Amino acid sequence: MVNTRPDEISSIILGQIEQYDQEVKVFNTGTVLQVGDGIARIHGLDGVMAGELVEFEDGTVGTALNLESDNAGAVSTGDGLATQEGSSVKATGKIAQIPVSDAYLGRVVNAPAQPIDGKGRTAASESRLIESPAPGTISRRSVYEPMQTGLIAIDSTIPIGRGQRELVIGDRQTGKTAVATDTIPNQRGQNAIRVHVAIGQKASSVAQVVNTSEERGAMEYTIVVAETANSPATSQYPAPYTGAASAEYSMYRKQHALIIYDDLSKQAQAHRQMSLLPRRPPGREAYPGDVLHSHSRPLERAAKLSSQLGEGSMTALPIVETQAGDVPAYIPTNVISITDGQIFLSADLSNAGVRPAINVGISVSRAGSAAQIKAMKQVAGKLKLELAQFAELEASAQSASDLDKATRNQLARGQRLRELPKQSQPAPLSVEEQVATTHAGVSGCLDVLDIGQVQGFLVQLREYLITNKPDFAEITRPTKTFTERAEIPLKEAIKEHTESFLLLQKQI
Incomplete structure (x- = not known):
């Protein structure tokens, strides 16, 4: 039996009292x-x-x-x-907040930013709120830096600048996702990352986007946020905010982020479902009163930051699906009012085999020439005007029985200019290739060709320039301007190639 002295007991008790740390935890x-x-x-x-x-x-x-x-x-x-x-x-x-890190590049995640691609967990030392304030007026600067997509239809007539919000709108199966994803390969090597947010899409469509990105080598700078059609509305609704938070992480680190929301129509439907179940008062078409606010919150976060904040940018390409071309519907008009322009994809052009099926006449970019490379501005100034005039003339000419020569020539020119924006997928063009293609059209060099020959002629012209007139690209690429010095080899190339092309066609 061990005898314990009273002073030992008191010292032990005193020690326990000194070490006692009172901590009150209150839970709501x-x-x-x-x-x-x-x-x-x-x-x-x-x-x-x-x-x-x-x-x-x-x-x-x-x-x-x-x-x-x-x-x-x-x-x-x-x-x-x-x-x-x-x-x-x-x-x-x-x-609600999500982990953010460069380790998420190349991964497919869900709305809470948990990887769902079977490649294991991802370590992240930082986190961001999925809902955060958009940059204020002082934190921004005007959109001025072009974001080259590699698509003539966009870069020549509807230019997009870094920090812009450009809506892609059209009926189903008109190539909206394809137009957005075709801009991706052109971002390589430009300190840019891409976030593709798939909301309510088929799992097979998301898998196709991932596979295509991997084939093009774009997945290494891409994050895919996917909440597919079988996900509950409560998971689909926050997906755009998760994507915006991931893109903001890069923007504030002086990088350029491109975010694609595919598509906001599905997010609006998820929001409607979430609001009707708790018996919130419905508004137009049963959408809740704050459906416009739910779209403006992620889109307003797109910005071109000021010099003091590092001039990072976040460019948004929201996609909205229309029903039978009903652009004045509730959700399309809401998103149009928030964005800085729209790229309209026409079902008629798509059915006619035009790819990309962009209706240049009613598409618009409110950044305008401020977001266009000077060389494109120099050669493409007349292109949109001539295409718009051709569309108007074509409609009126259908009812006219006798047309004068000038009108017939203008119609013939328009038919050939309409072939310019056609591109195979994916085949992004460099600045100098776009300048050469556009110049060949607006200068009338295509007028001597049959309409069916235009596409083959332009493809071979671009190859001819690379092999026989490399000085044209060497002059144009560094300065991004179309000077008289650059025009000389281009005119020579067009003349030489036209002669050889027509001679070959006669032999065939």
């Missing part, structure tokens, strides 16, 4: 009153914030959506099947 908890369709009504979550993350008893995470006087409505980010009435809910005090 509530109880589930009703649950169904991924929506839970919770009583007792006093002081919960709008958009705050809440944790259910089964470990499922939700977001507080409706804040009413006696209860809060929360949407579950999981299937919510294990959540039951009477179970407890705990407020986390956190707004």
Whole structure:
């Protein structure tokens, strides 16, 4: 038996008292009153914030959506099947955020930024709120730096600048996703990253985007955020905000980010579903009153930052699907009002085999020539005007029986100019190739060709320039201007190639 002296006991007790650290943990908890369709009504979550993350008893995470006087409505980010009435809910005090890192490049993730490509977890030391304020007026500068897409139809007539928001709109199966993804290979080596947000798309379509990106070597600077058609509305809705947060991470690190929202029509439908289930008041076409705000929040975050912030940029290409060409519908007009222009893809052109099926006449870029390389500005000034005049003349000429020679010549020129923007997929063109192609059209060099010969002629002309007149590219590429010195070898190349091409056609 060990004898313990009283002074030893008192010293032990004193030591314990000195080491005692009083810590009070306060949890904001509530109880589930009703649950169904991924929506839970919770009583007792006093002081919960709008958009705050809440944790259910089964470990499922939700977001507080409706804040009413006696209860809060929360949407579950999981299937919510294990959540039951009477179970407890705990407020986390956190707004939704995602991990961000360069390690996410080349990966496919879901809305909470968890990898879903089977390549394991990704380490990230930083995180960003998925909802963050857009850069203010002082933090921005005017859009001035061109974002070359490699597509003549866009770069010559509807130029896009870094930091711009350009809507891609059209009916289904008109090539909207293809136009957006065809801009990707041209971003290589330009300190640029790309975020492709797939909302409510078929899993096979997302897989095709990933496979195509890997084949083109673009996946190494790409992040794909995918919430497919079988994902619940509560997962599809935050996907654009996750993509915007990932792109912002690069923008504030002096990089250039290109984000594609494919497409915002599906996100609006998910938002409508999320709002109708908690019995929020419906508005036009049953969409909630804040559906415009849900689109403006991610799109307004696109910006060209000021010199003080490093001149990083985030360029947004939102995609909206129309029904039977109904552009004045609710969602298309909302997004048009937010963006800096639109690229309209026509079902008629698509059915006629025109690729890309861009209707140049009604497409517009509000950045205009400020976001265009000087060389393109010099040669493409007349192109859009002539195409618009041709479309108008073509419509009126159908009812005219007798046309004068000048009108016939203008129609013939327009038919050949309409062949210029046609490109195979994917075949992005360099600046000098676009300048040469556009100049050949607007200068009338294609007038001597049959319409069916134009595409073959232009492809061979670009090859002829590379092999026989390399000085044209050497003059144009560094300065991005079309000078008289550059015009001389181009005119020589067009003349020589036209003679050999026509001679070959006669022999055939």
